[in-house]
Amino acid sequence: MSSETKQILTTDGIPLEVSLKKAEKKNKIKAFLLVAPLLLFLIITYVFPIGEMFSRSIDDKMITNMLPKTFKEMEKWDGQELPSEEVFSAFYYDFKVLVEKQEHGKLGQRLNKEKNGFNSITKRLFRQVKGKKIDESISIKEQIMKVHKRWRNVEYWQAIKRTAPPYTMAKYLKGMDMYYAADGSIAQVEEDRRIHRILWLRTLEIAFFVTLFCFLMGYPIAHLLATLPMKYSNLLMICVLLPFWTSLLVRTASWMILLQQQGVVNDFFVMIGLVADDNRPEMMYNKVGTYVAMTQILLPFMVLPLYSVMKTISPSLMRAGKSLGGTPFVAFWKVYFPLTIPGIGAGCLLVFILAIGYYITPALVGGASGTLISNQIAFHMKQTLDWSFASAMGLMLLSGVLVIYWIYNKLVGVDNIKLG
Amino acid sequence: MSKNPEFVKFDKVDKSYDGKVLVVKDLQLDIAEGEFITMLGPSGSGKTTCLMMLAGFETPTHGEILLDGNIISNIPPHKRGIGMVFQNYALFPHMTVYENLAFPLRVRKVEKDEIDKKVDKALSMVSLNGFETRMPAQLSGGQQQRVAVARALVFDPAVVLMDEPLGALDKNLRESMQYEIKHIHESIGVTVVYVTHDQSEALTMSNRIAVFNDGKVQQLSNPAELYEKPVNSFVAEFIGENNTFNGEVVDIAKDKCKVKLANSEILANPISVKSKGEKTTVSLRPERALINPTDKMDNMFTGKIEEVIYHGDHTRVRLNLLGSSEFILKVPNSTSNLELKVSQDINIGWNSADARALDPK
Numbered sequence: 019m020s021s022e023t024k025q026i027l028t029t030d031g032i033p034l035e036v037s038l039k040k041a042e043k044k045n046k047i048k049a050f051l052l053v054a055p056l057l058l059f060l061i062i063t064y065v066f067p068i069g070e071m072f073s074r075s076i077d078d079k080m081i082t083n084m085l086p087k088t089f090k091e092m093e094k095w096d097g098q099e100l101p102s103e104e105v106f107s108a109f110y111y112d113f114k115v116l117v118e119k120q121e122h123g124k125l126g127q128r129l130n131k132e133k134n135g136f137n138s139i140t141k142r143l144f145r146q147v148k149g150k151k152i153d154e155s156i157s158i159k160e161q162i163m164k165v166h167k168r169w170r171n172v173e174y175w176q177a178i179k180r181t182a183p184p185y186t187m188a189k190y191l192k193g194m195d196m197y198y199a200a201d202g203s204i205a206q207v208e209e210d211r212r213i214h215r216i217l218w219l220r221t222l223e224i225a226f227f228v229t230l231f232c233f234l235m236g237y238p239i240a241h242l243l244a245t246l247p248m249k250y251s252n253l254l255m256i257c258v259l260l261p262f263w264t265s266l267l268v269r270t271a272s273w274m275i276l277l278q279q280q281g282v283v284n285d286f287f288v289m290i291g292l293v294a295d296d297n298r299p300e301m302m303y304n305k306v307g308t309y310v311a312m313t314q315i316l317l318p319f320m321v322l323p324l325y326s327v328m329k330t331i332s333p334s335l336m337r338a339g340k341s342l343g344g345t346p347f348v349a350f351w352k353v354y355f356p357l358t359i360p361g362i363g364a365g366c367l368l369v370f371i372l373a374i375g376y377y378i379t380p381a382l383v384g385g386a387s388g389t390l391i392s393n394q395i396a397f398h399m400k401q402t403l404d405w406s407f408a409s410a411m412g413l414m415l416l417s418g419v420l421v422i423y424w425i426y427n428k429l430v431g432v433d434n435i436k437l438g
Numbered sequence: 439m440s441k442n443p444e445f446v447k448f449d450k451v452d453k454s455y456d457g458k459v460l461v462v463k464d465l466q467l468d469i470a471e472g473e474f475i476t477m478l479g480p481s482g483s484g485k486t487t488c489l490m491m492l493a494g495f496e497t498p499t500h501g502e503i504l505l506d507g508n509i510i511s512n513i514p515p516h517k518r519g520i521g522m523v524f525q526n527y528a529l530f531p532h533m534t535v536y537e538n539l540a541f542p543l544r545v546r547k548v549e550k551d552e553i554d555k556k557v558d559k560a561l562s563m564v565s566l567n568g569f570e571t572r573m574p575a576q577l578s579g580g581q582q583q584r585v586a587v588a589r590a591l592v593f594d595p596a597v598v599l600m601d602e603p604l605g606a607l608d609k610n611l612r613e614s615m616q617y618e619i620k621h622i623h624e625s626i627g628v629t630v631v632y633v634t635h636d637q638s639e640a641l642t643m644s645n646r647i648a649v650f651n652d653g654k655v656q657q658l659s660n661p662a663e664l665y666e667k668p669v670n671s672f673v674a675e676f677i678g679e680n681n682t683f684n685g686e687v688v689d690i691a692k693d694k695c696k697v698k699l700a701n702s703e704i705l706a707n708p709i710s711v712k713s714k715g716e717k718t719t720v721s722l723r724p725e726r727a728l729i730n731p732t733d734k735m736d737n738m739f740t741g742k743i744e745e746v747i748y749h750g751d752h753t754r755v756r757l758n759l760l761g762s763s764e765f766i767l768k769v770p771n772s773t774s775n776l777e778l779k780v781s782q783d784i785n786i787g788w789n790s791a792d793a794r795a796l797d798p799k
Contacts, residue, residue: 334524337522337528338524338530339530340514341515341520341521341522342521342522342593343519348545352541
């Protein structure tokens with residue numbers, strides 16, 4: 019029998035396998051060419067920027083390139099006491115090059131971030147170097163130490179040494195309200211300055227509750243959509259999708275009109291006597307505004323996957339559940355609900371991930387207590403110009419989403435997601 | 439225990455969905471305990487609506503439905519205790535076969551041991567033991583169907599409704615399932631209300647058949663009577679094959695009438711015609727007409743063969759007879775077969791008792 023497993027030949031004598039591969043190759047090339055534009059687009063607009071963001075977030079090469087000699091000498095320094103004459107002179111020669119290139123200011127700013135006080139002492143050193151007051155024939159260490167007493171402080175030299183590696187995780191630590199202490203260990207910032215942690219928690223909290231509200235409101239709508247006769251369900255579908263077709267900015271602005279203290283909703287509350295005219299509740303520039311506006315904006319993302327899953331559930335299943343003796347609730351809970359889980363999973367994941375990175379709406383209606391981590395990222399990109407920190411936080415957000423995706427996959431299974 | 443002849447009773451039931459058209463009109467139907475009754479009719483004839491009203495998914499617009507003497511119109515479906523087999527099986531796709539069968543027992547808070555026993559018994563009834571842990575999607579259509587039947591029976595309902603349960607199966611499987619369901623019915627004696635549009639299915643399985651058309655029961659009788667003695671031309675048309683002649687009654691006696699066709703006259707059995715001058719449609723089963731009849735028959739004519747179609751066990755012959763070229767004959771393919779050729783003239787005869795003069799079409 020085993021001799022029977024010879025190579026099968028096609029009629030023209032070519033082995034079948036070869037012939038098959040040849041035939042499939044054409045299709046494979048065709049398929050690849052079809053997706054190639056998108057692939058290229060994705061690489062340019064997605065993979066590349068994320069790679070760039072990552073390298074930017076950990077990049078610390080500036081000082082490494084500015085003080086090459088110093089760091090070379092520092093490799094021999096134990097970091098406990100003041101460095102040797104060689105380190106000081108290497109630093110002096112590095113600094114001299116920077117002065118000629120007029121880049122000493124950048125060095126001062128960068129070192130100042132590492133330890134306060136560097137800015138002024140590099141300026142002093144600059145004046146000495148510029149005025150050629152440093153005599154290169156005698157001990158440079160002595161002369162630099164005389165420029166300012168901080169140059170005699172070992173902590174400042176330790177700070178320089180910490181900037182030696184071309185890469186640093188400092189931005190990530192900062193994003194979690196931590197920093198490298200003088201001895202290189204990781205420490206927490208003071209309790210009253212831990213703003214990022216509050217923002218992270220708030221972002222998670224708002225994303226969670228927005229997802230929950232979207233689910234609670236979207237589920238019945240999706241069910242109605244899936245069970246109504248076509249002519250009504252189309253109309254309802256348009257109502258659900260209508261916000262989609264309106265500019266996000268316009269929608270958010272209309273929420274501002276509705277929710278502000280002199281706005282329509284408050285007027286209505288006063289009119290029906292729910293609140294006193296002089297005690298109108300704040301519904302905007304706080305979490306309430308963020309919740310309301312974001313829930314409304316993200317609702318379609320919950321409804322659509324739910325609808326597409328519910329549409330596939332035969333109404334006879336619910337009937338079967340009831341005819342077999344299940345009360346309407348049992349039939350729903352044991353039969354209908356488990357079948358909608360793929361849609362729930364897809365909808366919740368979609369809404370949560372969108373909510374966690376939401377920007378415009380919290381920026382406009384969030385106020386101080388309703389801003390999210392994305393607003394902080396935008397702040398660092400536009401105001402402080404600390405792009406590496408913004409990148410680090412962006413990546414933390416991204417990895418957070420990936421972790422959630424991973425947990426979801428463990429709990430529900432990605433195969434169970436149905437987007438339509 | 440005597441069987442209740444009015445176990446299920448439709449009492450003057452009307453049903454309308456839009457307030458304009460009645461899909462069920464003044465339905466009066468009694469179903470005996472332990473009976474296998476089939477509602478047969480073309481789509482849109484109201485048969486499924488009747489079933490849905492009995493199951494509780496639709497409410498009658500007028501009239502009452504009684505189950506064992508109790509009015510059930512206001513009882514929700516889950517309290518009626520009626521088993522149902524759906525057209526597309528409606529097995530719960532996320533539950534195993536065991537869980538599907540256990541569902542009606544669990545909602546009734548039956549004990550675990552008892553559930554195991556009953557599920558086992560129901561599965562052996564449809565010979566699917568060992569399939570407990572399978573998911574419905576892993577079963578073939580026929581197996582899914584059997585699970586659906588087992589699930590509808592597992593909680594010992596008094597009545598089981600079946601809504602075209604075999605519609606999705608292929609011909610051979612459908613036939614074997616027909617016998618299987620019939621045998622299950624015979625062995626446990628449950629009352630079955632079966633809906634189908636397939637007349638051979640209805641004839642094979644039922645004790646009685648209710649032929650539906652236009653929201654009304656046209657005829658309610660056992661299969662043989664339904665086939666042999668249709669009471670109107672709809673039933674005659676719908677059940678089995680039929681040769682029809684349209685004409686006018688020219689003479690009528692107690693059990694015979696003379697019907698004038700376009701250019702000839704035939705003798706027929708007056709069923710729904712009462713007097714001379716009435717229009718009528720005469721219905722004759724293809725197998726009741728004989729070729730070259732030996733014994734004396736009171737209708738004897740000569741026709742020309744138009745077409746001969748070989749069907750395996752029998753041959754169908756289409757004749758041009760009495761001005762119509764649609765007359766069908768069924769000739770069994772026995773050894774004494776005749777040489778039948780197109781364009782040949784042959785003699786045909788039938789008894790007037792088999793030619794039923796019904797209402798005009």
